[in-house]
Amino acid sequence: MASRSSPETLRGADILARTLDRAGLRTVFTLSGNHVMPVFDAAIGTGLDLIHVRHEAAAVFMADAYGRLTRRPGIALVTGGPGHTNAVSALYTALAAESPLILLSGHVARDEIGRGAFQELPQADFAAPVTKASWTAQSAAGLGHDLAKAARIAASGRPGPVHVSLPFDLLEEEVEGSAALWPDDAAFAPVATPLSDVAADATHAALAAARRPVILVGPTLCDAPGKALLQKLSAATHVPVVGMENPRGLNDATNGAFAEMLPRADLIVLLGRPHDFAIRFGKPPFVAAAARFVVIDPDVALIGRAIREQGPRVVLTAVADAVSAAQTLTERAPASPSRSSEWCAEVAAAVTYQLSAWKETSSPAAGPLHPLDLSRAVAPIIDGDPDAILICEGGEIGQWPQALIRPRRRVVNGAAGPIGGAIPFALAARVVEKSAPIVVMMGDGAFGFHMSEFETAARCGLPFVVVLGNDAGWNAEHQIQIREYGKDRALGCELSPARYDQVVQALGGHGEFVTRPEELRPALERALASGKPACVNVMIQRVAAPSIRRQVGTA
Numbered sequence: 370m371a372s373r374s375s376p377e378t379l380r381g382a383d384i385l386a387r388t389l390d391r392a393g394l395r396t397v398f399t400l401s402g403n404h405v406m407p408v409f410d411a412a413i414g415t416g417l418d419l420i421h422v423r424h425e426a427a428a429v430f431m432a433d434a435y436g437r438l439t440r441r442p443g444i445a446l447v448t449g450g451p452g453h454t455n456a457v458s459a460l461y462t463a464l465a466a467e468s469p470l471i472l473l474s475g476h477v478a479r480d481e482i483g484r485g486a487f488q489e490l491p492q493a494d495f496a497a498p499v500t501k502a503s504w505t506a507q508s509a510a511g512l513g514h515d516l517a518k519a520a521r522i523a524a525s526g527r528p529g530p531v532h533v534s535l536p537f538d539l540l541e542e543e544v545e546g547s548a549a550l551w552p553d554d555a556a557f558a559p560v561a562t563p564l565s566d567v568a569a570d571a572t573h574a575a576l577a578a579a580r581r582p583v584i585l586v587g588p589t590l591c592d593a594p595g596k597a598l599l600q601k602l603s604a605a606t607h608v609p610v611v612g613m614e615n616p617r618g619l620n621d622a623t624n625g626a627f628a629e630m631l632p633r634a635d636l637i638v639l640l641g642r643p644h645d646f647a648i649r650f651g652k653p654p655f656v657a658a659a660a661r662f663v664v665i666d667p668d669v670a671l672i673g674r675a676i677r678e679q680g681p682r683v684v685l686t687a688v689a690d691a692v693s694a695a696q697t698l699t700e701r702a703p704a705s706p707s708r709s710s711e712w713c714a715e716v717a718a719a720v721t722y723q724l725s726a727w728k729e730t731s732s733p734a735a736g737p738l739h740p741l742d743l744s745r746a747v748a749p750i751i752d753g754d755p756d757a758i759l760i761c762e763g764g765e766i767g768q769w770p771q772a773l774i775r776p777r778r779r780v781v782n783g784a785a786g787p788i789g790g791a792i793p794f795a796l797a798a799r800v801v802e803k804s805a806p807i808v809v810m811m812g813d814g815a816f817g818f819h820m821s822e823f824e825t826a827a828r829c830g831l832p833f834v835v836v837l838g839n840d841a842g843w844n845a846e847h848q849i850q851i852r853e854y855g856k857d858r859a860l861g862c863e864l865s866p867a868r869y870d871q872v873v874q875a876l877g878g879h880g881e882f883v884t885r886p887e888e889l890r891p892a893l894e895r896a897l898a899s900g901k902p903a904c905v906n907v908m909i910q911r912v913a914a915p916s917i918r919r920q921v922g923t924a
């Protein structure tokens with residue numbers, strides 16, 4: 370391992386670091402290791418900001434949240450072999466969340482491949498099933514172009530993760546400096562797949578002919594700019610547009626009682642929304658047997674899947690990315706909507722529906738608290754600042770804020786349904802958002818996965834507040850046991866009421882412990898005011914997630 374031998378030459382690692390710098394992809398979520406130390410060395414003197422973390426999966430979760438919040442690829446850099454395998458597990462989440470990111474992994478030198486090299490693994494193959502593209506770089510001079518290609522693929526079409534393995538010999542190899550090393554800005558830019566005017570007009574004709582059409586969108590359009598665009602589309606057409614990015618699909622608490630409306634739809638436009646489990650495979654009673662489908666998707670294979678599942682009920686298909694298609698549909702909407710706003714209002718009322726029982730539910734004076742009260746305390750913090758970011762984990766506790774709080778900016782665990790990503794998500798959110806509140810709501814089970822990242826956050830000065838619903842158990846799975854097997858057969862889902870607030874204090878953050886309702890708001894205020902990464906550890910009742918059903922008339 371060495372620095373450059375002359376100022377006229379550059380190591381592959383220098384090309385990589387400087388290309389990231391030139392492209393403005395300066396935050397690198399990373400964990401050190403033999404194979405990537407040349408890149409750490411090359412980062413010195415560039416504008417790169419290495420945020421070095423405590424687990425490679427956390428680096429990928431951070432790059433994922435960065436990608437979702439900015440629509441620019443987040444960058445994760447890890448070492449080869451076990452560093453790579455740790456990182457790959459989190460790519461599954463990013464893939465389902467349609468999150469643009471680039472995983473760069475160190476890799477054995479090319480002349481050691483197949484010889485039993487230290488930490489040797491066919492890394493590109495290992496990452497392939499959970500990425501849009503995955504390859505091993507082949508030349509030092511081409512590393513900048515590898516990066517540009519990875520960024521372009523990650524953010525084009527259906528956004529998602531891309532992996533590039535970096536053989537050690539390439540990172541160390543010296544090449545002559547030349548203009549040809551540096552890709553131009555355009556090489557990084559995503560390529561739009563626009564919806565043709567003909568397809569847009571045909572979609573509008575299908576919408577106009579339907580009585581109760583619904584447009585369903587996926588994670589790509591559930592971010593803040595996506596939501597703003599969809600509001601315009603819905604206002605221009607009087608067609609309800611519903612985002613689905615939660616692993617619970619039609620039971621997504623965010624969408625209230627929408628599951629009761631979908632069977633009434635006679636036309637469903639899947640606008641970048643895969644035809645999958647989330648819509649219960651489009652079958653009755655969740656979707657009307659007579660419903661027709663329009664499928665607009667950047668991925669031909671997913672269009673094919675919808676046709677396989679629905680046959681002739683698919684009346685129109687088009688290849689286009691979700692953002693471009695939503696823009697074109699909005700621009701080409703008829704001058705005035707062809708339908709009244711009644712159906713749209715009915716769907717909106719279902720989506721925002723909240724059970725009246727919730728109004729009467731609150732925590733007993735002596736505690737433990739009801740999970741509803743945690744969301745009630747967090748809501749004004751999020752509602753009070755349009756730039757605030759709410760982060761919701763999986764598990765039962767994570768469903769309450771999704772039912773009660775409607776933030777402009779939000780990161781949820783996503784369609785892959787993982788638990789454990791929320792603390793890394795929060796850390797990356799703070800990299801993106803410098804001042805507005807960032808609040809995480811999660812359970813004690815999920816907290817354990819990456820709690821060591823509080824050390825990273827404290828060390829890097831990245832504050833956020835975790836409101837931890839501590840029911841001393843893996844409640845979501847416990848609820849399944851009670852429901853499916855009976856109360857007396859609950860096994861393997863108990864945890865202890867551990868003092869995670871004290872763990873956070875020991876790692877350099879701020880901790881609060883709450884056992885009674887009146888303690889919660891002051892504790893939250895202190896946590897926010899601390900300016901540190903904070904954990905408000907709240908002892909809660911172990912109750913099932915909200916199940917939102919109401920009786921509505923059918924058409």
Ligand SMILES: Cc1ncc(C[n+]2csc(CCOP(=O)(O)OP(=O)(O)O)c2C)c(N)n1
Binds near residue numbers: 789812813
């Ligand atoms: C990576 C991963 N492991 C396991 C699961 C299964 N799982 C889903 S929710 C859950 C329990 C979560 O417990 P906690 O975070 O305490 O939240 P709670 O359900 O108790 O509110 C488990 C184990 C999962 N979805 N993802």
